[in-house]
Amino acid sequence: MVKQERAARTRQLLLQAAAEVFVREGYARASLSTISARAGVSNGALHFHFETKNLLAEAVEECAAATLRRIAVAANEAPGSALQRLIDATHRLMAALHQDVVVRAGFELCAAAGRRGGGPDLRREWQDRVVKLLAEAERKGDLAEGVTAADAAMAVVTSTVGFEMLGSRDRAWVAPETVARFWELLLPRLSRPEVLGELSTRCADVVGPPPV
Amino acid sequence: MVKQERAARTRQLLLQAAAEVFVREGYARASLSTISARAGVSNGALHFHFETKNLLAEAVEECAAATLRRIAVAANEAPGSALQRLIDATHRLMAALHQDVVVRAGFELCAAAGRRGGGPDLRREWQDRVVKLLAEAERKGDLAEGVTAADAAMAVVTSTVGFEMLGSRDRAWVAPETVARFWELLLPRLSRPEVLGELSTRCADVVGPPPV
Structure with a gap:
């Protein structure tokens, strides 16, 4: 996979994981570390794609x-x-x-x-x-x-x-x-x-x- | 006001304040100190009536x-x-x-x-x-x-x-x-x-x- 494809795939995994955690725990309770763990990516990768929880919610x-x-x-x-x-x-x-x-x-x-x-x-x-x-x-x-x-x-x-x-x-x-x-x-x-x-x-x- | 009446009045103020804060901020975000401040009662009085945020929500x-x-x-x-x-x-x-x-x-x-x-x-x-x-x-x-x-x-x-x-x-x-x-x-x-x-x-x- 070229770099760009991999980034797009990581972004997609993060959106899916964020959606699951927001639905299960609610936006206010959801933590970025729960989301990155669920997506199977590092906290650093999450922050590279989405600087804040609000930006992640907007992307969802x-x-x-x-x-x-x-x-x-x-x-x-x-x-x-x-x-x-x-x-x-x-x-x-x-x-x-x-x-x-x-x-x-x-x-x-x-x-x-x-x-x-x-x-x-x-x-x-x-x-x-x-x-x-x-x-x-x-x-x-x-x-x-x-x-x-x-x-x-x-x-x-x-x-x-x-x-x-x-x-x-x-x-x-x-x-x-x-x-x-x-x-x-x-x-x-x-x-x-x-x-x-x-x-x-x-x-x-x-x-x-x-x-x- | 006798003691019992005052307690009932405080409880009512707390329920009203909690409802306002839950609606405005959502349950997960709402803090007990915001609620007691809004009700105009001490944190101690809040804890006397409701030990946890969950009990307060159940009362609402x-x-x-x-x-x-x-x-x-x-x-x-x-x-x-x-x-x-x-x-x-x-x-x-x-x-x-x-x-x-x-x-x-x-x-x-x-x-x-x-x-x-x-x-x-x-x-x-x-x-x-x-x-x-x-x-x-x-x-x-x-x-x-x-x-x-x-x-x-x-x-x-x-x-x-x-x-x-x-x-x-x-x-x-x-x-x-x-x-x-x-x-x-x-x-x-x-x-x-x-x-x-x-x-x-x-x-x-x-x-x-x-x-x-």
Whole structure:
């Protein structure tokens, strides 16, 4: 491995280890030496990559934000109605929270008391994405009569934050089956009856753990 | 003030100060000396009431649990349908989260990473309450066709946890107006059409901050 590759690999190990320790112990309790030990690198190597715990947390948040942005880009560029792309995006976010400790740590760091660094605000980015997709559905006339994009977004955002929180203790909350049941409940209220039949509450490329 | 009254008053000051410091700095960062200073009592007095930070956190959680149980008892004993009592209970819980830092701290402590003391699990208690009220609504035939108590409870629990989380950063999320809009969206999907007209999405005795 050339030097640059090795450095990138060490950085990746540190991010993964930091995410695991932040999730298990919380940001405030997590120590840099626990993180370097878990990554199997020296304290010196850790300090070479990240001078402070806050910089390490920001890197974890940035990494989680990159995943969130990939989900957002997919939701923008995929074919199909805005409602279907929103359903698929919630499935992908929940799968990422389930499978990737860096994503989970990123969301938890954003909510941690006593910490507001310069990193991205993941919940706010997710909320903006939900609002945009529902505004598009509203413009196209896909929302049910009397339902506004703002109210629909409130219901979807609060629920997905709840899934994320409850899922951090019990992963069944972020299972695809649970997310599908949520959409089966909510969708008939959000969608115009004429488009309801075209929508699927599942996302074909997301598989995961058993439901709640 | 007699001695016993003074001790109870000091204990109350300490609980309030601890809740404020836990919310502001997080459990792991909070120091007992910051808490005693905020309460305006000596470190000795703090240690007389609470030997460890964990015992203090458990006392905050117990105090929040007592408020939650009062809301639950009101939801059990009030007249009216189970759905209306559930709506009112969500309004009362959100108002408590908004107005009472001890309730807010209690919920946040339950979710804090690296901490699982012997205190009550407030989110679990709330979830059980929601499930029971919706099971009652189901038995009475008040739920819409094809909607189960379990699925309705999932939607209500995830959303209320989301409101709680988002409300800890921006109180407008737990405003009565926001909660009423949530029910206006969800209720037509949960309730049998024949009982919908009898239900109010507001709770007369709850007032609060402006909406989102």
